[in-house]
């Protein structure tokens with residue numbers, strides 16, 4: 093497994109993160125198998141959120157973790173707060189952040205989170221309140237490092253004006269199918285294609301300039317929850333290109349799709365979501381695949397993009 097150091101953040105973290113969004117569907121024994129499979133494949137970083145199964149993902153993880161024999165201090169646990177599906181709102185007020193973290197720690201049965209991310213922007217967020225919440229959480233030893241998810245550069249700048257702690261992570265969607273994080277740079281100023289529309293205000297370059305590590309979510313998904321493009325007959329060219337490289341490297345197509353993200357010089361982490369031990373093992377083999385510059389473009393073009 094490749095590892096990286098998050099600037100001003102946790103060191104020696106695995107390039108591949110095990111996402112736990114799909115854990116609520118498992119028994120605690122199945123969840124323990126998924127955690128062990130990821131750990132044995134070299135993953136030392138686990139991603140949660142308060143809204144995954146309305147807290148069930150965190151509960152299942154804490155029920156399963158004692159069965160794994162893994163020590164708490166040997167892994168990084170991350171969770172996210174701010175999304176409240178039951179209330180139909182996003183909430184970054186101080187009280188909400190503080191009570192969310194207490195709930196997370198309670199459900200995960202741990203004294204501290206390695207990293208806390210604010211999940212999606214609260215349209216009414218007040219950066220001074222966020223700053224107060226983060227300061228209190230750090231002082232109480234409840235959270236070691238802080239970050240964001242799905243935020244634009246200007247929202248991040250606004251927070252940075254008040255928040256004392258470095259914002260070290262931005263969790264963003266990226267896959268061969270959902271590559272808008274990358275696309276716009278290629279088609280900029282081009283009136284003939286929708287690809288030229290900036291959908292994130294240049295967040296990729298912003299993160300690189302500001303030493304913010306990008307964590308790419310849903311690396312194998314179509315749209316947000318459209319199923320995977322791996323072996324999907326609607327993506328024949330992409331699957332052909334993935335298969336050719338997979339055969340050459342002796343790995344699965346899913347590993348090549350993840351390696352495509354890891355090849356980017358922004359040195360991102362990738363969050364996988366499979367709960368199937370065989371898929372976890374296969375997917376983590378991405379870490380030993382070094383795609384060439386040309387492989388990267390071949391896959392990008394096979395996913396339906398074109399060069400201007």
Ligand SMILES: NC(=O)c1ccc[n+]([C@@H]2O[C@H](COP(=O)([O-])OP(=O)(O)OC[C@H]3O[C@@H](n4cnc5c(N)ncnc54)[C@H](OP(=O)(O)O)[C@@H]3O)[C@@H](O)[C@H]2O)c1
Pocket residue numbers: 110111112113114139140211241242263264308309310311312313319320322346363364365366367368371372375
């Ligand atoms: N910040 C955000 O807004 C946000 C949003 C969404 C997700 N996330 C995070 O990102 C993580 C990953 O999201 P995701 O689950 O959508 O990611 P994903 O890895 O793109 O998709 C996983 C899904 O693909 C399926 N799949 C089918 N064939 C596969 C194969 N050959 N190899 C691997 N998986 C295969 C898996 O099913 P099987 O289980 O049957 O393998 C699973 O249902 C989440 O757990 C969460 O932590 C963050």
